[in-house]
Amino acid sequence: MGSNLKQQIQAQHPIAGCFISIPHPASVEACAVSGIDFICIDAEHSAVGRDTLENMIRAAECAKLPSLVRVPDAKSGWIGWALDSGADGIIVPRVETEEDAKLIVNAAYYSPKGSRGVGIARGSSYGASLLSDTENAHDHTCVIVQIETLEGVHNAQKIINVPGIDAVFIGPFDLGLSLRAVPEHERPTLESTILTIRQTCEASGINVGIFIPSAGDVKKFAEFPLKIIGTDVMHLQQGLKSIGAALSVPD
Ligand code: 3PY
Ligand code: MG
Numbered sequence: 001m002g003s004n005l006k007q008q009i010q011a012q013h014p015i016a017g018c019f020i021s022i023p024h025p026a027s028v029e030a031c032a033v034s035g036i037d038f039i040c041i042d043a044e045h046s047a048v049g050r051d052t053l054e055n056m057i058r059a060a061e062c063a064k065l066p067s068l069v070r071v072p073d074a075k076s077g078w079i080g081w082a083l084d085s086g087a088d089g090i091i092v093p094r095v096e097t098e099e100d101a102k103l104i105v106n107a108a109y110y111s112p113k114g115s116r117g118v119g120i121a122r123g124s125s126y127g128a129s130l131l132s133d134t135e136n137a138h139d140h141t142c143v144i145v146q147i148e149t150l151e152g153v154h155n156a157q158k159i160i161n162v163p164g165i166d167a168v169f170i171g172p173f174d175l176g177l178s179l180r181a182v183p184e185h186e187r188p189t190l191e192s193t194i195l196t197i198r199q200t201c202e203a204s205g206i207n208v209g210i211f212i213p214s215a216g217d218v219k220k221f222a223e224f225p226l227k228i229i230g231t232d233v234m235h236l237q238q239g240l241k242s243i244g245a246a247l248s249v250p251d
Helices: 005-010 025-032 050-062 078-084 098-108 122-127 130-140 150-154 156-160 172-179 190-203 232-247
Strands: 015-020 038-042 067-070 089-092 142-147 167-170 207-212 226-231
Touching: 005 015, 005 130, 005 142, 015 025, 015 232, 025 038, 025 050, 025 232, 038 050, 050 067, 050 078, 050 122, 078 089, 078 098, 078 122, 089 098, 098 142, 098 156, 122 130, 142 150, 142 156, 150 156, 150 172, 150 190, 156 167, 156 190, 167 190, 167 226, 172 190, 172 207, 190 207, 226 232
Parallel strands: 015 038, 015 226, 038 067, 067 089, 089 142, 142 167, 167 207, 207 226
Antiparallel strands: none
16 A cells, blocks of 8 residues: 555566465565565465455555555456555456556546546555545556467557556466467567567566566566566475475485
């Protein structure tokens, strides 16, 4: 609620966050002590439900850590729920058209920028800051769209031209899968497709981020200002594997 994450994103400061998919505030608290810049609670690919989500956002706020929520889609009501719960912004997956982007902006901002519904909810201090919140929320609500399909790549310029979009976030896994639909002999590489998106964003002065699944990918994506470095469950596995490997090394 009201962190300066949006300013950092708009100014294209290099920042790194982590996806949280373990549906419990403890995972948020554990990530908070790591020194990352923000978390993104993943409601697209995890079991995080609405009430748990609010407690996870609460935990982030206690730790002074900005929180984004990756919602499952733009239509299900999750954008409003996430923001009403006090999240600093949303990431919406699989954005493919200008119309998708407009729908997202409409759901994320109060009138006159959009038509977000007003609620006596945690995000407005249960109504105590309702008026100021409806006036100021557009200054601190981060609206980030994922481009991770071929159609999204083709429409990237139109998507980022929609006023109210703060950043594009590339999902390399889905993008790689999407490319499989192109016949092999004319298929662009994943790397060149990622570069195309990055250059389109850069030419329009809009922030661009990417998911970095492992330490081995950090160098490759160093030039992206906005990074999400893995997920809590991946870090659990990687931590256990690396300690396990050290255990099996003889003295
Ligand atoms: C993808 O790689 O498809 C993602 O959405 C990363 O989170
Ligand atoms: Mg994806």
